[in-house]
Amino acid sequence: MFFGKAFLAAALGALTLVSGAAQAADQTVVVGYQTDALPSSVAIANGEFDKATGVKIDFRRFNSGAEIFAAIASGDVQVGYVGSSPFAAATSRGLDVKAFYLASISGVDEALVVRNGSGVNSLADLRGKKLAAAPVSTDHYQLLALIKSLGLNEKDVQVFAIPQPDIVAGYNRGDLDGGFVWDPALTELKKNGKVLVTSKDVADKGAPTFSAWVATSAFAQDHPDFLKAFAAVIAKEQNSFVADKAAWGPDSENAKLLAGLLGGTPADQASALKNLNLLPVKTQASDEWLGGGEKSGLAKILKDTAVFLKDQKKISNVLPSYAAFVTPDVVIAVDKGAGS
Numbered sequence: 001m002f003f004g005k006a007f008l009a010a011a012l013g014a015l016t017l018v019s020g021a022a023q024a025a026d027q028t029v030v031v032g033y034q035t036d037a038l039p040s041s042v043a044i045a046n047g048e049f050d051k052a053t054g055v056k057i058d059f060r061r062f063n064s065g066a067e068i069f070a071a072i073a074s075g076d077v078q079v080g081y082v083g084s085s086p087f088a089a090a091t092s093r094g095l096d097v098k099a100f101y102l103a104s105i106s107g108v109d110e111a112l113v114v115r116n117g118s119g120v121n122s123l124a125d126l127r128g129k130k131l132a133a134a135p136v137s138t139d140h141y142q143l144l145a146l147i148k149s150l151g152l153n154e155k156d157v158q159v160f161a162i163p164q165p166d167i168v169a170g171y172n173r174g175d176l177d178g179g180f181v182w183d184p185a186l187t188e189l190k191k192n193g194k195v196l197v198t199s200k201d202v203a204d205k206g207a208p209t210f211s212a213w214v215a216t217s218a219f220a221q222d223h224p225d226f227l228k229a230f231a232a233v234i235a236k237e238q239n240s241f242v243a244d245k246a247a248w249g250p251d252s253e254n255a256k257l258l259a260g261l262l263g264g265t266p267a268d269q270a271s272a273l274k275n276l277n278l279l280p281v282k283t284q285a286s287d288e289w290l291g292g293g294e295k296s297g298l299a300k301i302l303k304d305t306a307v308f309l310k311d312q313k314k315i316s317n318v319l320p321s322y323a324a325f326v327t328p329d330v331v332i333a334v335d336k337g338a339g340s
Contacts (some may be wrong), residue, residue, distance in 0.1 A: 029219075029226065030058045032068040032080035035164075035262050036211070037183050037272035038103060039248070044053065045257040046333040048237075051231045063163050065211075066136040069095060078219045079230070083138035083208045084298075088305035091325045092315050098220050099212040099298060100330040101231045102284045106203035106210070107277030110139050112146070112196045113189035114178035115171055120196065127156050129177040135161040136314065138209040139180040141305060142199055143251070144312055145207035146180075183272040184264045207308070208301055220327070228333045235281050235334050241273060248273055281331040291328040299323040 033044060043049045044059050062068045065082035069090040072080060081103060091097065112131070114120040126147070133140040140161055147157050159165075160176070167179040168188050173247060178196065179189055199209060213234065215227060241248050248254050248270060254275075255266035262269065284290050288297045302322035309315045 028056045028058050029053075029079065029223075030060060030071075030077045032060050032062050032071055032077045032082075034062055034064065034068070034081055035182075035184055036081070036103075036109070037258060037262065037269050038081075038276070039254075039262055039273065040103075040234040042234045042237055042254050042257050043308070045261040049230060049233050052233045053226050054224060063165070064134045064137050066090075066134075069097075072214075072216060079213065079215045079227075081211065081213055083211045084301055085138045085141035085305055085309070086136045087212070087214065087325070088302045088322070089136050089309055089315050091302065091322060092306045092317050096217040096325075097214045098216050098217050098325055098327045099290065100220065100227050100327055101213040101234055102279055102289055102298070102331075103211040103213060103234075105201040105277045105279065107275055108195075108200055109186070109272065109275035109277070110142070110180065110182045110199040110209075111186060112143065112180040112198075113171075113186065113193045114180055114196050115174070115176070115189075115193045117174075118177035118193075120177055123150055123196065126150065126151060130158045130160065130175070131178045131180065132160040132162055132176050133180040134164050134167070138199070138211070139182065141243075141308065142202040142207055142209060143180040145199060145308060146202050146205070147204075149205050151226040157196050161244055164304075180316045183275075184262065184268065187264060187268050187272065209303075210298065210301060212298070214325075224329070227330050228337070231281075231330045232334050232337065235331075238278055239280075242278065278301040281335045285328045285335060286333045289328075289333060290326055294321060296323055296326045298326045302326075306334045334335060 050057050062314045065086035068077060068080040068082050069086050071077040073095055119125060131143060133143045143159060164181055167176065167181060167184050170176040171189055172180055181189060203209065220227060222229055250267035250270040255270040258269035266334040287295045290296060299322040302325065306315065306318045310318050
């Protein structure tokens with residue numbers, strides 16, 4: 001399922017896709033990222049993205065996908081790493097963006113952690129408890145979906161939509177019984193608690209999520225080769241992680257770079273990487289994910305998420321289709337460039 005060593009060498013050739021990226025070289029491209037442990041974040045830390053694209057990139061760190069979409073809407077950010085729930089909310093409100101690379105799908109890298117001493121030992125114990133998730137995040141969506149699947153609502157379970165640093169602080173004070181979070185908050189909460197359910201568990205209940213790299217549609221149209229070169233770097237680092245686990249261990253240079261960029265220890269970052277659910281670019285290009293137009297799996301997840309968010313009164317509008325916000329063109333180009 002995953003890339004082989006042949007792709008590693010071929011991916012280096014894909015990094016030469018910079019001729020068109022030079023069109024963007026006269027400007028600084030602003031890219032929003034988050035604290036998730038991703039193999040590609042190494043390329044932020046060591047400057048590989050800038051080198052491969054031939055463009056000066058201003059990487060800006062945000063606490064959530066909702067914040068990144070707000071920055072995209074204001075014109076401050078052209079490319080960003082986001083989750084499917086804020087993606088569905090933003091496009092339902094009229095933001096014109098395209099997902100061009102699927103970073104990960106529902107796995108164990110996001111989870112509901114309940115505090116020791118909270119009295120929560122199973123899902124049946126959630127009634128009357130205080131839980132939190134980042135506003136309009138994939139975790140917020142999955143927490144609400146989980147509660148609904150249990151026949152409960154937000155009157156039965158108090159749900160607080162607050163930033164992850166506030167979740168960690170409230171949890172440690174004992175003000176919260178649990179939080180649906182991603183790293184580094186996930187690692188912090190587990191120090192005094194246990195995982196009750198993971199993102200994959202909730203996906204299996206009918207509420208799948210994903211995280212993706214998106215670009216404004218205007219930027220994607222004007223600078224396709226920048227996105228191809230950018231995505232080739234992501235694929236290269238992802239393949240390295242899949243093919244050479246030793247290079248991403250707790251004592252590795254990669255783990256040290258991630259810790260320097262994202263916080264925590266190299267061991268924390270190496271552990272967090274193991275929780276990811278990654279897909280190779282050839283699989284991403286299929287109808288199940290980015291490909292297929294109206295048949296696109298991502299478009300279906302976005303619409304299903306939007307319907308749920310509307311039912312929860314988090315948004316007021318659901319579009320007939322979300323296919324326009326998904327493109328397989330970039331991963332197809334990277335796959336062809338890799339010769340796979």
